[in-house]
Amino acid sequence: MSIYVMSQDNLSQMLEGYDDPAILVSADYQILATNSAYRRKFGKIILEDSPKCFAVSHGYDRPCDQAGEDCPLKAARESKRKEKVLHIHQTPNGKEHVDVEMIPIFDEKNTLKFFIELLKPVPLASGRPSDKQxxxxxxxxxxxxxxxxxxxxxxxxxxxxxxxxxxxxxxxxxxxxxxxxxxxxxxxxxxxxxxxxxxxxxxxxxxxxxxxxxxxxxxxxxxxxxxxxxxxxxxxxxxxxxxxxxxxxxxxxxxxxxxxxxxxxxxxxxxxxxxxxxxxxxxxxxxxxxxxxxxxxxxxxIPSLSNRREDLPDLVEHLLRQENDKLRLTPSALRLLMAHRFPGNIRQLKNLLTRAAILSESNLIGEDSVRESITLDMKTSTTQEVEERTSNPDVLRENESAYIAWLLKENNGNKPAVAEELGISLRTLYRKLKS
CATH class of the missing domain: 3.40.50.300 (P-loop containing nucleotide triphosphate hydrolases)
Structure with missing residues (x-):
C-alpha cells in the first residue's frame, strides 16, 4: 500500500483522520508530527528536539533491528508496502504491548518520503508487571x-x-x-x-x-x-x-x-x-x-511456563502485586523459583506464591518460605527431594540462562550492571553468555 503526497503539513493534518494514535516519521527515524489520539495516549513529544522513534518508544540509542527487535520501518522501506509488528513500547503506564502498523509514503516520482506509524495498544496485555491481566x-x-x-x-x-x-x-x-x-x-x-x-x-x-x-x-x-x-x-x-x-x-x-x-x-x-x-x-x-x-x-x-521462563520474574511480581502490592521476593527466593519446574504453569505459580506469602513473616518473602511452599506443592515429596530437584545442574543451567536474559532486558543490555546484580565478574558473565 502506498500513498503519494508532497506536503509534510498536509500529512500532519491527515494524521487527525486516524482514530488510533499516529505519528509521522521521516526515513531516518525522526518523529515529525503526532495526532491528538497519540498525545492523549502516550503524551506530548517535543518535536524541536528531533526525537527518534526508537528512542521515544523503546529508550534505545539505535534502530530496533540493531537492538535485537523487528523494525517495521525497515521492513516497510524494503517492501515498499504496509508492514505490521507487535512491539513493547514505553508508555505513561509503563511498558505495554502495541500493535504497530507502518505505512510508507511516496511522492509523485515514487520516492520514499515519510512513514505513517499507527499504534494500537493491546488490551489487557502488558510487557511489565501492571494492573493488566x-x-x-x-x-x-x-x-x-x-x-x-x-x-x-x-x-x-x-x-x-x-x-x-x-x-x-x-x-x-x-x-x-x-x-x-x-x-x-x-x-x-x-x-x-x-x-x-x-x-x-x-x-x-x-x-x-x-x-x-x-x-x-x-x-x-x-x-x-x-x-x-x-x-x-x-x-x-x-x-x-x-x-x-x-x-x-x-x-x-x-x-x-x-x-x-x-x-x-x-x-x-x-x-x-x-x-x-x-x-x-x-x-x-x-x-x-x-x-x-x-x-x-x-x-x-499458548506457551507453557517452561517455554517462556524468562517471563517468570515479571509474572512473580505481577502475581504478588495481585495479592498485596507490598509483597516482594528476595533474590535467592527468585532464583529458587527460576530453578523449579511448573507442570501446572501460571496457575501453579500463583498458588505457590500465595502459600509462600502466608508462610512468610514479613512482606519480604525469603528462600525458606518459597522452599516450604514448594515442598507443600509436591505432596509426596520430602524436603530432601525438593533440595535435589532444585539443585539439579541441568535445570539450574537452563534457568540461569533465562534469568540472565531477563536481567539484560531489565538493564537495557548493560552487561556491567547485570554482572554486578549477579555478583559475578564481567569476564564470568561474558563466559556464561558465550556458552
Missing part, C-alpha cells in the same frame, strides 16, 4: 500475542491449545476485547465435568418441564452471546451427541432450546480451548473430524 515479553509470548492481535479483528473461529494453567481463558478475553464485538457480551461455558443434558441446557437454554428440575424457561448462552463472543473451554470433553448439535449450530447459527420447537438464530464469534490433543482424539474416533475443522480455523498455541 496478561504479562510477558519473551519471544514465545510475543509470537502468541501477535497471532491474537491479527485474528482478533476478524470473525474467524479460534482454537486455543495449551497445557492446563497457561491462561487460555485470559487469551480468549483478550481476543474478544480486541475485536469489533467488544461492546457486546462474551459468555463462557466450562465444558469439563458437565453432563450432556446440562451442557445442552447451558448452551441452548430450555423450556419449562423439558427435564426434571426445569421449573422455568431459561435463555441459553448461545442466545446471550448474540453479537458477541461464545467461549467454550475444554471443548474436548463434550460428548459425541453434543458434538453433532454443536456442529449444526456452527454451520447454521441456528438452535432450538431443550424441550422447545422454535428455531432461533444467534450471531456470535466462536472461541474454543482445550488441553487435549484433538488430532489424536479424531484418529481415535472420540472427536468428530468435521467439527474439528470447523473450530480449528485459526489455532493458537
Amino acid at each position: 496478561i504479562v510477558g515479553r519473551s519471544k514465545a509470548f510475543n509470537e502468541m500475542l501477535a497471532k491474537v492481535t491479527k485474528v482478533a479483528t476478524t470473525d474467524a473461529s479460534v482454537l486455543l491449545l495449551g497445557e492446563s494453567g497457561t491462561g487460555k481463558e485470559l487469551i480468549s478475553r483478550l481476543t474478544h476485547f480486541a475485536s469489533k464485538r467488544k461492546e457486546h457480551p462474551m459468555v463462557t461455558l466450562e465444558c469439563s465435568g458437565l453432563s450432556e443434558t446440562l451442557i445442552e441446557s447451558e448452551l441452548f437454554g430450555h423450556r419449562k418441564g423439558a427435564f426434571t428440575g426445569a421449573y422455568n424457561d431459561r435463555k441459553g448462552l448461545v442466545e446471550m452471546a448474540d453479537g458477541g463472543t461464545l467461549f467454550l473451554d475444554e471443548i474436548g470433553d463434550i460428548s459425541p451427541s453434543t458434538q453433532v448439535k454443536l456442529l449444526r449450530l456452527i454451520e447454521t447459527k441456528t438452535f432450538r432450546p431443550v424441550g422447545g420447537t422454535e428455531v432461533k438464530t444467534s450471531d456470535f464469534r466462536l472461541i474454543c480451548a482445550t488441553h487435549r490433543n484433538l488430532e489424536a482424539m479424531v484418529k481415535g474416533g472420540t472427536f468428530r473430524l468435521d467439527l474439528y475443522y470447523r473450530i480449528n480455523v485459526f489455532p493458537i498455541n
